[in-house]
Amino acid sequence: MIKSQLKQRVDHCYQLGVEKGLWTDAAADSYTIEVPKRDGQGDFSTNLAMIVAGKEKRNPREVASQLVELLGGGDALLDKVEIAGPGFVNFFLNRGIWSSVLPKVIEQGDCFGLADFGEGKKVLVEFVSANPTGPLSVGHGRNAILGDSIARVLAAVGYDVQREYYFNDAGRQMRVLGASTKARYLELLGLDNEFPEDGYQGNYIYDIGRRLQEESGDGLKDKDVLFFKDQAQKHIFADIDSTLKRIGIAFDSYFNEHTLYEDGLIDDVVDKLRNKGLVYEKDDATWFKTTEFGQEQDRVIIKNTGEPTYRLPDIAYHREKFRRGFDWMIDIFGADHIATVPDVMAGIRALDLDDSKVTVILHQFVTLLRGGKQVKMSTRKATFVTVDELVDEVGVDALRFFFLMRKPDSQLEFDLDLATSQSQENPVYYVQYAHARLCSIERQAKEQAVAVGELDAADLLLLKEEEELALLKTMAGYPAMIAGAARDLAPHRVIFFLMELAGQFHRYYNKHKVLGENPELTRARLQFCRALRVVLRNGLHLAGLEAPEKM
């Protein structure tokens, strides 16, 4: 916002210097404008002079002084420019400039912070993608929140985002599910049954059996495993859907692996690879020459049973994504899927597709702590915690907030006792409370019949407290934060921004009165608060969180 105004100015002066022969344009894209950490170093600073000096083996401070001369100062935007340290150029902006964000924030409202540099490009975000063998567990929860948040952030900067869920309802695991379900059904009827050795032991299988019993009595006892598989799948998917809905996630599309077979796309991929000489037979299996793509060994794509391994449909699926015309494809996987990534990428390249259009985000695991001890989880055993249970304990907002607090690369420790027993000190409330407080101030103003007046009736230059200036700067940085979060696929920055903004506001609130004796100042501060509320609400919504008016 204000930074981009400054950036334009610096770019212009830099080019001016190029024309004058002061330096080359070698540093054009590599210098940055940042907010200095310490007071006295200005509102912004640039390392331009040091970059130029580095490239041209010159004295940075000398370059800086030439730049300063071109930049000028003492105008509407720039108050003064200084050289500091090893060659930083510090910008001191005209103090009044900061309050100019307020009208923009208030006018743009819900749209403040949005950008359009995504240019409407089609992005497919694939996430969750859990096969319907059981309810979503904690790991899926992180995947779901991460994927959804990335989708939200990308949409906010102008991408045309589609959320997709890829699943497979065939195969060995699903047969085991069917057999497990049938066994439980028979068991509930008091009949002989054989529970599979590696069957799914979760209680939800009993639940499904019970429902079948309620619906059909013992009429299903002679149905085959396939029937029970279909029934189990139907119920489990319904549960998954309701869980996702509960945490505010809606998919635009579901892609069933099965369609790849029906449409002959699996065979087609094999043919294509075979024609390129990248496939061979050995030990009754079909192998893909992944060694041609930098891997240590070739991989089997069709087993000696005639069944494809997971990587073949994965490759075919990604080719479908390309065919469907996406400009960018993002996969959100748990860290345990890391081995598949090179295989799929190799497949993509082997099919002459551009693998740089595919970005894989691998998130680390979630470790649950209960009673100070790590909860061991296994999908087969009944020892996993579901997303639903987590939501029951901590609520949707806390769930989203906690899952977003860490960058994907970090392991996430979720202390259930802490999240439940100390929910009063939960950071999500800290942020939401700031919003509620702002709403409360507005209500108070209304009750006291304070004349808020029109926006242009307030003298925003009265906002000159240190805390006000800091908050104005933070608000002005909101669009840049979103842009960065989108660029780096790092939605956790939204959370950190919200904590910072809320913290600054709480401090301000305790030190300065919004509704005071001076009507002019009160008017200005009410506008200020209105803008704060907009930014806080936008940020909360961007993270999929509620922005409560009362708590």
Next chain:
RNA sequence: GCGCUCGUAGCUCAGCUGGAUAGAGCACCGGCCUUCGAAGCCGGGAGUCGCAGGUUCGAAUCCUGCCGGGCGCACCA
């Protein structure tokens, strides 16, 4: 053994394409409610950024090698 990833305050983690004197929350201790909501604020102290080299004006950030945790290394997904 190989690959990926992480290692920053007692704990959990930020640190945005290398930048100026290293940040937050929690926990601990001490203060603040007759005044816009105390789910809040103020004050206190704590780190050889895993270790050792290297790259350069400058490294928590990039490179190499070790150490340690996690995840993978199937004709499972």
